[in-house]
Amino acid sequence: MEKVKVQNKREAILKATLKMVNNHGFHAAPMSMISKQAGVSPGTIYLYFESKEDLINTLYSELKAKFAEMIFNGFSSDMAVGDGFRVIWRNVLNYKCDEPEEALFIEQCDNTPMISDENRHKGVLAIQPLYDLWERGQREGIIKPFSRIMLFSFSLLPILYLVKESLKRNVSLSDIDIENAYNASWDAISL
Amino acid sequence: MEKVKVQNKREAILKATLKMVNNHGFHAAPMSMISKQAGVSPGTIYLYFESKEDLINTLYSELKAKFAEMIFNGFSSDMAVGDGFRVIWRNVLNYKCDEPEEALFIEQCDNTPMISDENRHKGVLAIQPLYDLWERGQREGIIKPFSRIMLFSFSLLPILYLVKESLKRNVSLSDIDIENAYNASWDAISL
Amino acid sequence: MEKVKVQNKREAILKATLKMVNNHGFHAAPMSMISKQAGVSPGTIYLYFESKEDLINTLYSELKAKFAEMIFNGFSSDMAVGDGFRVIWRNVLNYKCDEPEEALFIEQCDNTPMISDENRHKGVLAIQPLYDLWERGQREGIIKPFSRIMLFSFSLLPILYLVKESLKRNVSLSDIDIENAYNASWDAISL
Amino acid sequence: MEKVKVQNKREAILKATLKMVNNHGFHAAPMSMISKQAGVSPGTIYLYFESKEDLINTLYSELKAKFAEMIFNGFSSDMAVGDGFRVIWRNVLNYKCDEPEEALFIEQCDNTPMISDENRHKGVLAIQPLYDLWERGQREGIIKPFSRIMLFSFSLLPILYLVKESLKRNVSLSDIDIENAYNASWDAISL
DNA sequence: GATGAATGAGCCTTCATTCAT
DNA sequence: TATGAATGAAGGCTCATTCAT
Incomplete structure (x- = not known):
């Protein structure tokens, strides 16, 4: 109690x-x-x-962890690469749409000296299963031989930005927009 | 004097x-x-x-203006769509590489309530020639029929992020990385 | 506690x-x-x-209220007009003598844009019983048919000033001075 | 030039x-x-x-001097006491009415530690002719045997205050008010 | 654990004053 | 004389943090 x-x-x-x-x-x-x-x-x-800084860092850290957890909802490492990516991509989209406040906070902190480097780094580690998926895709000749960060910036960063902007302008993404975005994301990283 | x-x-x-x-x-x-x-x-x-807020906003505003100016270096509106895009894409890359401090400042402000909406909006207007180029490309059947923001998020956002991350980690992008990135950017938005 | x-x-x-x-x-x-x-x-x-201004205004306000309260010590509205006036006149004199610091503060504020008009006005309202006394006196044909402010300026203002000046010069008013001042005050407003 | x-x-x-x-x-x-x-x-x-303080003190000093000069307009030391007083009283009234800004400034400074004592004292000296008039009046048995300051506070202070208040409230004193005030002033100090 | 009154270092900003021109 | 950009000390006020209850 x-x-x-x-x-x-x-x-x-x-x-x-x-x-x-x-x-x-x-x-x-x-x-x-x-x-x-x-x-x-x-x-x-x-x-x-301990302090305001600690409060902010803790919040940032927990939100990042939650994000990392959510994007693997329904994902399993034995899925086909394309299927796995689609699941994760969808989860990223949903997270942004369902928790815009959390996403905004993360972004507001992301480029700030307020967040300790150590803390910032933890977020990167948490999406290891996605990296593993991409690596497998590369071995299978499905995914372009790009670095993790490049794959990320072409296949997930755009949708993160898109949702943020559409929320900011109070316009919602249509299903067609989403389908287009998904296709563009997949095309950008797949062979 | x-x-x-x-x-x-x-x-x-x-x-x-x-x-x-x-x-x-x-x-x-x-x-x-x-x-x-x-x-x-x-x-x-x-x-x-006038105040600290004014100082920050002015700096933000001037950097944005400078950015908008630089990315059209060597660009002319009668270029072929593909050529024009390549010029602009390169300029974006160069700006990020040459002025990482300025780019960081812009990003640190971008998600902050510190910058007035009016001010933030001015930045968007300044890249009109790019929007015009895309529209022409769409009329010519070269560019996908996506919204501006979607075209932006797939063709320029990734390179902005890539450079930022590589600078942060103190690794430089190889020519091959850059070529790959350019191709991925172009593929993502061209038909 | x-x-x-x-x-x-x-x-x-x-x-x-x-x-x-x-x-x-x-x-x-x-x-x-x-x-x-x-x-x-x-x-x-x-x-x-809330602020320095608020602090000053509050102090001014409380001192004025205290003054208004003190000058009606021992006064009752059913007294004869002359008796009532004498009581109040004495109280004014005593306040000035007993609380010179407070009186000085009030005067220092009185001609200053520091004090809000609203606040200044409250002080005026607090001495209503005196106004009522004068009005009764006028109906009874004892007090000259002057406006409140004129009655005030001839019967109370002089003694306020007298005490202030005598304190400033470190000379005390003799009983004769006081008696003279009272008589002059009463003569100035009574028929 | x-x-x-x-x-x-x-x-x-x-x-x-x-x-x-x-x-x-x-x-x-x-x-x-x-x-x-x-x-x-x-x-x-x-x-x-020399400084802001000097500026204020100089202004205060000059206004006081001007005031002292003006109140003796048309006055001459060989006038009858009653006539002389009436002239001066009128001048005081006129000054207040004609130069309310100056009068306000003087009052705003009068109760303030901003004005040096020496400076404040100079104002007192400048109205010596009035003191002389009163003394003559006392010798002639026309003026009550009060101290200067008491005579001042009963015969001139009230009209100074009256004009200030009427200006503040944007109501003008009628001729009757003025006549009444003069009579009350004279009654208060004359035998 | 929980409170919230109290603290005081430090911030943004103002403004009397100076001095090179 | 006159200027006005520049100064920097000092002011009002905020707010992260503490501690007695």
Whole structure:
């Protein structure tokens, strides 16, 4: 019972941080504002996090982990390369659409000295199964012999950007747009 | 002579801002630090910029304008679509490689509430000639009938990301990488 | 117990403000100086007051209210007009003599754009019983048919000024002076 | 010619100071604002005045001197006491009505530590002829045997206040009000 | 664990004053 | 004389963090 309550508080703080930083930016989201939004006292935050920096880094880290987990939903390493990629690509799209707030937060942090390098690196490691899939695809002569990062930038980065922009402009991607995007993504990396 | 001196001060402040914000982040780059780096007094900044926000926005705005200008170097609207695209693509690549600091600053600002929407929008308008080229290509049946944003996200976004990542990891892109990237970019948007 | 401590801090800040502004003037009484005098940290002031302007206005407002309250000590609306006026006149005199610091602060603020009009107006309303007394006196044919403000300026303003000047010059008003002043005040407004 | 221009500048600065301090208060009337209003450069002010404090004190001093001069317009020391007082009283009234800005400035400074005591004292000396008149009146048994300051506070202070308040409320004093005020003033100090 | 009043270092900004021109 | 760009000390205020309760 105690433990549950504690979890709630920690979650509430993280959630409030996400919202406040997204809406106001890091430097305009004071701890007092976050604590009020979370329904706890400012002092309480320091029971769960060492500092504001730690709070931000933890949130970033957990969101990245969640993202990495979600994109492998329904994926299994014995799928055909094309099928596996389609599953993952779809998951990436869905994550962006379903959790735009989280995605925005990640991006807002991504190019900032606020996030420690170590932390940033952890995100990369978490998508290992995708790298493995691509490697297998390359061995099977299905995927172009590009570096991981190049494969990523041509097949997943575009859809991430597309969704972000469409959300920002309040227009939704049509099924045709999505199909086109998928095809372009696949064409760009497949032989 | 006088005019030159003034220009120098304004430039020095902008340059110092770029450096300090890149290295420390917006919220950890106080005006006093910027002024010291620029070799002027804190008060002097306010002779050229209204506030810290104005300083950041102005810098962002000018960098975006410079970027928009550079990517059309050697480009002319009567070029063949493929040739024109190649010129622009190369320019984008070169800008990123030659001015990584500027590019980083732009990206650090891009997902932040710090930059006014109006300002952000100006950047979009500046690359109109590229949009015109794509439209002509679509009329000529050379370019896929995708929206601007989709064409952008598949043909230019990847190279922007690639260079950023390679710089971050201190590895340079080989000519083969670049050729591959260009081909993938072109394939993704051309029929 | 806790409530008491809080009150103490608020009071200490107001008291320190009174002293520092009186001694140095508004523009030469920085918040840091006030906070030091009050024995609190600068930030603490902002727990009780929104801004320096708010602090000054609140102090002004409370002093005016206290003044309005004190001048009706021992006064009751069913007194004879002459008796009532004498009570109030005496109270005004006593307030000025007993609380010269407060009176000085009020005067220092009175001709300043620092105090909001709304705030200034509240002080006027608080002495309504005096206005009522004068009106009754006029109906009874005892008080001259002058406007409130004229009655005020001839019967109370002089004594306010007299005490201020005598305090400034470190000379005390003799009983005869006071009796003379009272008689002159009464003569000036009575028929 | 040169000299005239100089005078103009000095006057322009003083005039601008009067206006800006009246409208915004001392602490919200920066030298730059005053210089702009005066149509000169900030540096120029320091050719005529040592500091902001000096500027304010000089203005205060000159206005007081002008006031002292004006109130003796048409007065001569061989007038009958009653006639002389009436002339002076009228002049005080007229000054307040004709130069409300100057009068306001004087009052705004009067209760402030901004004005040096020495300076404040000079104003008192300048109305010596009035004191002389009163003394003569006392010797002739026409004026009550009150101290100067008491005579002042009952016979001139009220009209100063009355005009100020009526200007503030944008209502003008009627001839009857003025006649009443004069009579009350005279009654208060005459035997 | 939880609170929130209190802290005080440090930030952005202002502005009286200077000085090279 | 006159200028006005430049200065930099100092001010009002914020906010991450602490600690007595």
